[in-house]
Amino acid sequence: MVPLGPGAVLLTARALDGVPALLEALHAVAEAAPFRRMTVPGGHTMSVAMTSCGAAGWITDRRGYRYSATDPDSGRPWPAMPEPFRDLARAAAAEAGFPDFQPDTCLINRYEPGARMGLHQDRDERDTDAPIVSVSLGLAATFLWGGLLRNDPARRLPLRHGDVVVWGGPSRLQFHGIAPLREGEHPLTGRCRYNLTFRRAL
Numbered sequence: 001m002v003p004l005g006p007g008a009v010l011l012t013a014r015a016l017d018g019v020p021a022l023l024e025a026l027h028a029v030a031e032a033a034p035f036r037r038m039t040v041p042g043g044h045t046m047s048v049a050m051t052s053c054g055a056a057g058w059i060t061d062r063r064g065y066r067y068s069a070t071d072p073d074s075g076r077p078w079p080a081m082p083e084p085f086r087d088l089a090r091a092a093a094a095e096a097g098f099p100d101f102q103p104d105t106c107l108i109n110r111y112e113p114g115a116r117m118g119l120h121q122d123r124d125e126r127d128t129d130a131p132i133v134s135v136s137l138g139l140a141a142t143f144l145w146g147g148l149l150r151n152d153p154a155r156r157l158p159l160r161h162g163d164v165v166v167w168g169g170p171s172r173l174q175f176h177g178i179a180p181l182r183e184g185e186h187p188l189t190g191r192c193r194y195n196l197t198f199r200r201a202l
């Protein structure tokens with residue numbers, strides 16, 4: 001357990017044992033709700049492809065960022081949150097000091113080489129009492145761990161296959177991001193990195 005700040009920890013390799021079940025569940029979600037690259041309000045298309053499961057899914061389009069109970073591409077509810085997803089998120093949160101985490105959404109991010117996510121806060125949730133649980137699968141990435149202000153300097157730390165980061169409490173609105181993914185090939189995911197971001201949104 002690597003402390004990153006008050007309420008924030010890196011649980012190295014925490015998800016490793018569960019990877020086969022996680023990837024199987026991920027592929028089932030993506031079959032029902034395919035990955036898509038969404039548009040941000042400014043008009044750019046995100047480099048990261050996304051889908052969701054749970055009671056709500058995070059979406060963006062020209063109108064803004066928000067949670068939606070349905071997949072805008074299909075009009076159907078998002079796939080249910082798979083048990084292995086929920087179990088891991090709850091266990092990791094508890095180990096990080098958040099024993100009552102009840103995620104109602106998991107955003108699944110898919111990064112191909114070159115894809116990135118700029119520094120941002122996760123702040124589209126109704127309240128920020130619950131932590132964020134973030135699981136890395138496949139190709140390694142460089143996590144940018146900033147401060148509570150946009151211009152605070154960001155640490156760069158490697159996130160590898162199976163790593164889990166939890167941040168909540170005083171760190172819940174910490175700026176964070178992912179540096180452009182380096183080229184590579186992972187034996188289990190191929191030429192990509194997946195990230196599962198569990199949140200309490202509603």
Ligand SMILES: O=C(O)CCC(=O)C(=O)O
Pocket residue numbers: 107109117122134136176177178195197
């Ligand atoms: O890919 C990651 O590790 C971070 C993803 C993230 O910050 C987000 O989806 O809000």
Ligand SMILES: [Fe+2]
Pocket residue numbers: 120121122176
């Ligand atoms: Fe985020």
